[in-house]
Amino acid sequence: MVQNLGNHLIVEMYDCCPVIINDAERVESCLQQAVKLSGAHMVQSVIHHFNPHGVSGVIVIEESHFSVHTWPEYGYCALDIFTCGTEVDYYTALDYLKGAFQSEHISVSEVKRGILDLPVKLLHKPEAAEKQHETVNS
Numbered sequence: 001m002v003q004n005l006g007n008h009l010i011v012e013m014y015d016c017c018p019v020i021i022n023d024a025e026r027v028e029s030c031l032q033q034a035v036k037l038s039g040a041h042m043v044q045s046v047i048h049h050f051n052p053h054g055v056s057g058v059i060v061i062e063e064s065h066f067s068v069h070t071w072p073e074y075g076y077c078a079l080d081i082f083t084c085g086t087e088v089d090y091y092t093a094l095d096y097l098k099g100a101f102q103s104e105h106i107s108v109s110e111v112k113r114g115i116l117d118l119p120v121k122l123l124h125k126p127e128a129a130e131k132q133h134e135t136v137n138s
Contacts, residue, residue, distance in 0.1 A: 003121070005114025006064060006084040009094060013077040015104035022072035024049035024057070030100040031059050031066050038093035040066075040083065063088050077101055082113070 020026055028047040035042050040061040047057035058067040064082040071077075079097060081090045098106055 003116055003118060004112040005116065006082060006112075007090060008083075008111040008113050009079075009081040009090055010109040010111065011077075011079040011081070011094060011097075012107040013079060013098065013101055013103040014075065014106070016070070016072075016075045016077050017102035018072040018075055021070040021075075021077050021101055022049075022053050022055065024055045027055045027068060027070065028057060030097060031057065031068060033100070034093035034096050035059055035061055035066055037096050038081075038083075038089050040088045040093075061088075066093070077103065 020030075024047050028045055031047075032042065032045060040063050043060040043062060045057065045059045047055060049055050053072045054070055055072075056067075056069045058065050061083070063084045065080070066082075067080045069078045079094075081093060083090050094106075094108065097103075
């Protein structure tokens with residue numbers, strides 16, 4: 001049974017509001033809200049503002065991460081949303097961020113990560129996987 005461990009959205013956002021995507025606190029707040037809307041569980045947020053402009057950051061979530069890098073001088077934002085499991089609604093997060101950054105155009109590539117051909121259904125929590133392994137080997 002062919003399955004994947006995660007989904008990775010690679011997002012190009014064009015014609016974003018330069019003021020918004022150059023404000024580290026606002027970018028962080030938007031990413032945190034996107035995580036919340038997606039149903040993911042935030043672990044830690046790290047955001048950095050470059051001089052004279054640009055913001056990079058990552059929000060580590062229990063399911064993987066949301067990351068961003070902005071070029072306000074070009075109105076451009078690179079965004080990655082990488083999630084494991086099936087519970088995170090990453091497209092709701094993406095729609096929210098498109099509006100929050102006032103992006104006029106986006107390009108999205110979706111990559112399935114960790115494509116595996118296994119005889120059992122993938123479980124994304126270690127304790128559940130251990131129980132499944134014990135059942136199969138009993």
